[in-house]
Amino acid sequence: MITRPVRERPADQVRTMVAEGLKRTGYDEVALTSLSTADFSGIDQVVRDTVNDPSCGGQVSVSLPSLRVDAFTVGIAGEIQKARRTGLTFAPEAGTWRMRQVINKLITEEDLYAAVRSAYSQGWRRMKLYFLTGLPTETDEDTLGIATLARRCIEIGREYHRSPSVTVSLGGFVPKPFTPFQWFGQNTREELQRKIYLLRDELRRDHGIKLKWHDPKATMAEGLVSRGDRRLGPVIEDVWRHGGTFQEWSEHFDLDLWEAALERAGLREEDFVYRHRTEDEALPWDHLSAGLHKDFLWQDWRDALAEVGLEDCRWTPCYDCGACTGYGIEHVVASAVPPAGGSQGTGQDLAVGGEVPVVLLASKPVRVGAG
Numbered sequence: 001m002i003t004r005p006v007r008e009r010p011a012d013q014v015r016t017m018v019a020e021g022l023k024r025t026g027y028d029e030v031a032l033t034s035l036s037t038a039d040f041s042g043i044d045q046v047v048r049d050t051v052n053d054p055s056c057g058g059q060v061s062v063s064l065p066s067l068r069v070d071a072f073t074v075g076i077a078g079e080i081q082k083a084r085r086t087g088l089t090f091a092p093e094a095g096t097w098r099m100r101q102v103i104n105k106l107i108t109e110e111d112l113y114a115a116v117r118s119a120y121s122q123g124w125r126r127m128k129l130y131f132l133t134g135l136p137t138e139t140d141e142d143t144l145g146i147a148t149l150a151r152r153c154i155e156i157g158r159e160y161h162r163s164p165s166v167t168v169s170l171g172g173f174v175p176k177p178f179t180p181f182q183w184f185g186q187n188t189r190e191e192l193q194r195k196i197y198l199l200r201d202e203l204r205r206d207h208g209i210k211l212k213w214h215d216p217k218a219t220m221a222e223g224l225v226s227r228g229d230r231r232l233g234p235v236i237e238d239v240w241r242h243g244g245t246f247q248e249w250s251e252h253f254d255l256d257l258w259e260a261a262l263e264r265a266g267l268r269e270e271d272f273v274y275r276h277r278t279e280d281e282a283l284p285w286d287h288l289s290a291g292l293h294k295d296f297l298w299q300d301w302r303d304a305l306a307e308v309g310l311e312d313c314r315w316t317p318c319y320d321c322g323a324c325t326g327y328g329i330e331h332v333v334a335s336a337v338p339p340a341g342g343s344q345g346t347g348q349d350l351a352v353g354g355e356v357p358v359v360l361l362a363s364k365p366v367r368v369g370a371g
């Protein structure tokens with residue numbers, strides 16, 4: 001939310017950076033990382049140019065760490081396949097359409113299956129599917145929907161391979177400040193564990209599907225740090241003073257340290273992590289500004305509960321969430337500037353048919369191509 005709106009580097013700039021980086025370092029592997037790499041409008045060309053770059057001996061391996069399934073294309077899979085193939089991760093994030101509407105990941109099952117089919121048909125045997133559990137309004141049906149998706153992916157894989165495999169990676173949802181979910185009371189450790197075991201038992205007899213999950217105890221600590229207030233500073237220091245370093249590494253994480261530190265500070269994890277906040281409650285980060293309007297976030301939270309998804313503002317008129325307008329800035333899509341004699345069109349047209357949409361931040365209110 002705080003890094004909205006989406007802005008892109010020009011594709012040729014990415015290509016140059018990749019080529020120069022490879023030349024100067026001698027590496028033969030490139031990871032194109034961003035929140036949603038495959039959404040980058042020049043991704044096909046960047047991948048194609050990179051794996052085919054003769055100056056790299058045609059041996060460059062490209063990895064796209066997590067692909068948003070709705071943006072995945074056959075072209076990308078095919079291009080990556082030409083070089084060494086690394087793992088393929090899709091992030092549907094939730095097991096049912098209802099749940100994905102709540103979290104605004106508007107990916108249909110057809111999107112996922114088409115992407116998975118594309119990948120299997122081009123030679124991949126192993127996929128990783130990333131999901132979250134503990135999402136707002138999540139029911140057991142939503143949790144078990146993950147098993148249904150994974151099974152269908154395996155079925156598709158069997159059309160192409162004898163023993164396809166799917167690893168379901170399950171994380172626990174941690175609400176973050178400056179998001180619509182900042183008011184949501186995180187699932188307790190016990191509840192997360194119950195959901196994980198529910199899914200584990202459901203998948204126990206499925207060949208080819210492996211379930212991995214993030215420790216709910218660590219998810220609790222993440223929730224604590226995510227939405228704690230200033231009273232938590234001494235707790236973090238206390239954990240550290242008692243030997244709690246590298247707490248993000250599962251082999252080093254020690255819940256006892258956190259519980260003891262909270263107790264010494266006279267605080268309870270329930271108050272920070274599991275409690276639902278109310279609309280009029282002052283939040284610990286209210287005195288900080290990320291541009292976003294609190295009333296926009298509240299409305300977005302209500303919409304999420306009502307299962308109303310909100311399209312990305314690249315393709316719609318501005319919602320005035322505050323990320324730009326809160327700073328007196330409006331965004332201009334560079335490629336939206338029509339060629340001489342051309343028509344301006346709408347944001348939608350530009351998204352589909354335009355050149356690489358470089359999104360610039362302009363200092364005066366100019367709005368192009370958005371209704």
Ligand code: SF4
Pocket residue numbers: 004005313314317318319320321322323324325326331
């Ligand atoms: S202020 Fe408008 S254009 Fe900027 S991120 Fe929010 S919705 Fe998008």
